[in-house]
Amino acid sequence: MKMAFYGSSLLSSYWNGAATYYRGLLKALARRGYEITFYEPDVYDRQKHRDIDVPDWCSVVVYEPTPQALMQVTAQAAEADIAIKASGVGYEDEALLLEMLRHARPGALTVFWDVDAPATLARLRAEPDHPLHRCLRRIDLVLTYGGGEPVVCAYQSLGARHCVPIYNALDPETHHPVQPANRFECDLAFLGNRLPDRERRVETFFLGPAGQMPARAFLLGGAGWADRPVPPNVRWIGHVGTRDHNAFNTTPKAVLNISRESMASNGFSPATRIFEAAGAGGCLISDAWAGIELFLKPGAEILVARDGRDVVDVLEGLSTERARRIGTAALARVLSEHTYEQRAKLADETFRRLAHRSTVEAAE
Template structure:
């Protein structure tokens, strides 16, 4: 069945300091490839306007709006008539957007939390401004970037009707092996975050200091000027998504560093894991609960807790084993973690939500569903 889908998300047009763009682009492209029609409504804000790298994707329609009041004026009919309406996390004025959507939409509604551990912490402290606790039970689906025990918590503590994991995914058309000679021993892509910096120091910067003959790179914006980068660490301020694959393929290993909230929650894979694996590059990762449900440690991914472990991998790993790990991870990702697979998962959740709605509304014999 072809679905008409409306998405209200943070940004799909700009990937500048915005990991959401990668997720939305992959998922919506996967939905389009399966025949669905998607409209993406994005708030036109200066920081994304000045850094747009995909103004009009070929696989969906993008509509920019300037103020919250523009939504009911211009887009009520689209939201009302859609088969599925998805509101993403961190949307400007998101709490009001969610209230409007759950009031107007006649189809299935979903909140897609691309920041689940952060959202739950903010809900606990009463500081979230993009979703209100009272609105959560009004959505048919709470789609979460985090799986595992957190899903039960979202239902029992916050009243979600159906909390379901919808992990990030990779677009294998963009992320695939390139004919590039790896000149970097270890690289990393990630916007600066204070809670990740200690791990980056331990697993990349300190190994670079101790191994001055090897080359390293860190790509991503917002790093403080006072970080003392070793001379053999290349800094790249921003790397657009279309350049990620070549950057991965220029590395012998790539580093995955997980935010503290996501380590605490577990079952929160970064899209960088799937991207690098699809490119055929072995991953060195920090440790978190649930990682082994996405990759098998030792055969599909390498775990490092300390500087010495990272250095041992970079210096001593036999080349045949390095290649075997990369190949195994690529097979796993292409089988389980592509955008098309996520689109199929979303279709199943939509069907589940429709069935649950019919049960809630009840059926009277000979009459049909109660309106």
Template sequence: MKQGMDIAFFASSLVSAYWNGAATYYRGMVRALHERGHRVTFYEPDAFGRQQHRDMADPPWAKVVVYSAQSEAEVLRTVEQARGADLVVKASGVGVHDELLERAVLDLQGPGTLVAYWDVDAPATLDRMHGNAADPLRALVPRYDLVLTYGGGEPVRQAYLGLGARDCVPIYNALDPSTHFPVAPNPRFEGDLGFLGNRLPDREARVEEFFLRAASLLPSHRMLLGGSGWQDKTMPPNVQYLGHVYTADHNAFNCTPRAVLNVSRESMARYGFSPATRVFEAAGAAACLITDAWEGLEMFFEPGREMLVARDGEEVAAHVRALDAEAAHRVGRAAYARVLAEHTYAHRAAQLDALLQGRRAVAPAEESA
């Protein structure tokens, strides 16, 4: 009997984090699935300059297929390569030909092949579908064997079930301890508070409140902003803009400032239960994290002990003023212990493995019924 599963993954990019916030999530999950004996082929389009901004070579724990997205015919030929896989995943937000891929992967469904829709931005996807009864994905949701999400908890699960999903299970963000861990401080990232995130429409207003307003209230403190798209943003003079920070530098970015900040996108804060990748990256580096408040945080970390919580920029500033090195170290070490004990991608892959093995076990009976 074949050991492990052959998994085909259609998503944005495994090898580039350039304008691709899900890269760390994909890498952690795919590596952990490989370590459990599964074979993953990751199909990603040559788009958005990601191949020109790679931050890793093709890894030994996945086969990476970069395909041309110049025509629908080329995309369909790529999808056909996945025929016969035990699990086919269409992730949200590929960025090119998403509607085509969402339909095409369902043609691979059959005896021995499960097809899952994996939503890495469920709040945005659900808002879009609820706002447009003619959204093509709405009609396809009931046809997928399973919907997976990387956040959203019960509110997202119930929303997908309400759209006819057979089942919806959150597989939350987590830590890959082999890539995110404590390192020595880097003088480039010295400061009192750092925030790392791309400029996105439904995050910008919250960054203005939680980061830029806090910076304006702390004129004698050094603030660091990393991420793409902020170069023409008006900022207080004590903010240093770093531009895109490659993943190889994320550990140093998290380890060097007195504290780092998490600012959720508006839709994820509204749905709750959606810890961003940077939350676990920071915890894995034993950083002292200050996060905006969102429902469900207590499922992952203990507020006040393993993480500091703020409801607005004024509270962020108050936390930064009150933090000394000893207190920051204490919070960071507590978060580090918690994330290693409960929130690694090995934990998430074990959850997914149990879920998929259970479904594969009942599939023959369903097919013969």
């Protein structure tokens, strides 16, 4: 089946936390026979910070952020069996969705793929005139990369016909154990861009504990932190490209996951970071959120902190040997139960089931 996918970026992870999610899932879907074209706008300097070349399993069209270019790429939806618009593309998201739906041919499966469902749903509740309200009744399927039953019920209550979570996972060809790198040595590392609904939590779970543990070394990676005051034992290294993620996750004694506020509140929303770090055999410490035990076992495969005090306590009691055992156990778990091949199987089954219905409805 031909798929037209309109997303933020496949080629660059710069200010684009969904990159590894897109790559892992679409590569696995391509192996199942999908012919995929990914359309991404040239915004936020992403094309200047590409961290992969155009892959052999997907075509990529980079378009200028202009109304004319948007019209040209959405017209290509008419050639697809499945037309997908992701959330958070970064240029005229509402217009992009409306034009994709306008051009999609009768019988084609139309999909809204939400990579930040809790935040999207909060916006829809606050904005009853948001264009997505009208679109939901036309779209065949909503996919999310997390959120569980709370997100499914919320989307259905807003008129979505079908909503299926397709969770983040591991691509073992991309994220795997490597030799440690000296530049990433520390007691605790955190990788995440500076975002409004994450910064307070970074203060609570990372910068606060660093200030309480001056003898320990902390490493901060991600864009946007240049003008943010940090304790003297925190070293900021800027954007970390995906080619360095394995060393970043393998080298420190432990790596920290901090969910965005909306995802932590909703729960059932494991970030890509969880599976990337586990895939590299890293010892993960995560903020607490509902449903974490569905993905990794607390205390054995992941360490969970309710607040900054917990982070301090965990680090003080974490030996190098225990950290190694936890990382090894996490790697075994994600390889067994949480790969993109497994996620793609669910997506494929969902597409084929609903595509058949769409074809029948279009013929009636």
